[in-house]
Amino acid sequence: MFTEKIKIIHQGDPNGNGWIVRIKLPSGRNVFALATENVYGGDWDLGPTWNYVVQTENPFLVDTGRYGMGGRLLEMIDQAGLSVQDLKGITLSHGHEDHDGGLVELTQRTGIPAWVHPIYSCLSRSYPQQAPHSSKENFSASCWHCFMPESFTVAHCLEYHKERSSLDSRLLEGSLLPFDSGIRIHHLPGHCPDSMAFQIDTEALIVGDNILPEITPHPSQEAFFLWTQKILPPEFDRPEKIYGLRAYLRSLKRLVALGREYPQMIVLQAHRLFYDHSWRMIELEKRSGEIIEHHLQRCASILSFLQKEGPRTIKEIVLSHFESKLLKGLGTKMAEGEIKSHLELLEHSGDVEWKREDKVKATGTTLFEQYIRNI
Ligand SMILES: [Zn+2]
Ligand SMILES: [Zn+2]
Structure with missing residues (x-):
């Protein structure tokens, strides 16, 4: 105990x-x-x-x-x-x-x-010359991809970034x-x-x-x-x-x-x-296995949604996979990030591809399971 x-x-x-x-x-x-x-x-x-x-x-x-x-x-x-x-x-x-x-x-x-x-x-560290745009000049590179609006990050994160940069x-x-x-x-x-x-x-x-x-x-x-x-x-x-x-x-x-x-x-x-x-x-083995299984299931459910519904945007996939109470404020962006990382894997396994108008489409294969097993 x-x-x-x-x-x-x-x-x-x-x-x-x-x-x-x-x-x-x-x-x-x-x-x-x-x-x-x-x-x-x-x-x-x-x-x-x-x-x-x-x-x-x-x-x-x-x-x-x-x-x-x-x-x-x-x-x-x-x-x-x-x-x-x-x-x-x-x-x-x-x-x-x-x-x-x-x-x-x-x-x-x-x-x-x-x-x-x-x-x-x-x-x-920050790299003023290489930051993606001027508003990120004083921000650490780890946050260049951050989705938060500039008004928020300047007010809440700038001091933190300046400190850790030094x-x-x-x-x-x-x-x-x-x-x-x-x-x-x-x-x-x-x-x-x-x-x-x-x-x-x-x-x-x-x-x-x-x-x-x-x-x-x-x-x-x-x-x-x-x-x-x-x-x-x-x-x-x-x-x-x-x-x-x-x-x-x-x-x-x-x-x-x-x-x-x-x-x-x-x-x-x-x-x-x-x-x-x-x-x-x-329990290390059990919990790590459960999290692998969770991601496998999420890939499966995104793929079956796309197979059933045809090409869809990330927003549409998010709405079908997250309860509305999780999609308030920052929640939407977090959910989008989660879906994007699964779509990246499904694209590598060959099960989805991107269409025009930012829509993603099922290719007809279901290879992700084998793909994940081989990682
Ligand atoms: Zn963390
Ligand atoms: Zn943490």
């Missing part, structure tokens, strides 16, 4: 906000889970970000909450009875704002080095954490091109947003590569290596294999470790 392994240091709210918990691993080592508040809510609610301090001989922090949460996290580390100065490094599960938002503040206030994936290092970081290269060889790093692109998981021997896996309970994390789109290919490290020379559903499915398959190899491994996810009054434990 998970509850037997944990000690509650601070009890937060029923959705996990503010919780501080110590998790004892079988070896006796501790991992501290610290949940910092997020802004999202309503039907797309993820719950807070669960950041983790791993107490090995060389302790480190994974994730830093959303923008503005650096100071809050320092207080929580203190409240957990830990000394911030003992940390040998701060690292990230991936470069989304609810995970790297507090990074610059934390490194500036503590002097502890930030260790980031080489892709993160490239995408978190970050002085060290690169995580290779498969072991440079300052602790007991920690294996898995690069698992798809949800985000720099997504990683941190494996603590064979005892626990800090898995970020790669898999979550109940929620199926968003895949990115291969189309994003068009914006960023010029600035990425040269080895990431194909979109499907780091973006989109193909990359994500490949990463999920690796997690299935890892879960099969180490079925006892405790999974520590970045959202909903505790949510709606209860602990949400994940």
Whole structure:
């Protein structure tokens, strides 16, 4: 039972906000889970970000909450009875704002080095000469494809982007954490091109947003590569290596294999470790398999819709696949992104093609299942 392994240091709210918990691993080592508040809510609610301090001989922090949460996290580390100065490094599960938002503040206030994936290092910077249009000049490359209107991004994101653009970081290269060889790093692109998981021997896996309970994390789109290919490290020379559903499915398959190899491994996810009054434990192999199945089913249902209804626009596909309560405000754009990443895969498998007037059409084949099996 998970509850037997944990000690509650601070009890937060029923959705996990503010919780501080110590998790004892079988070896006796501790991992501290610290949940910092997020802004999202309503039907797309993820719950807070669960950041983790791993107490090995060389302790480190994974994730830093959303923008503005650096100071809050320092207080929580203190409240957990830990000394911030003992940390040998701060690292990230991936470069989304609810995970790297507090990074610059934390490194500036503590002097502890930030260790980031080489892709993160490239995408978190701004390139005024290469930005797609002038309004994006001061924004990090990771957000050049962002669908939010300029009025919103300038008001809410500009400071965050300016800060992260100035970050002085060290690169995580290779498969072991440079300052602790007991920690294996898995690069698992798809949800985000720099997504990683941190494996603590064979005892626990800090898995970020790669898999979550109940929620199926968003895949990115291969189309994003068009914006960023010029600035990425040269080895990431194909979109499907780091973006989109193909990359994500490949990463999920690796997690299935890892879960099969180490079925006892405790999974520590970045959202909903505790949510709606209860602990949400994940079985690595089972949950990774469920998410693969979800995407397979979504491909199947998009294809059968197009086979039945004839050529359709993305908007029409969205309306047929998402409940109207999910399509308010930002929800529509998120749903569109989700459909686009599935259409990219269906186009690669040969099952759909684009027609005039932005309509997509079924070609008559049903090859995607075999295609996904071969990824
Ligand atoms: Zn994310
Ligand atoms: Zn997240």
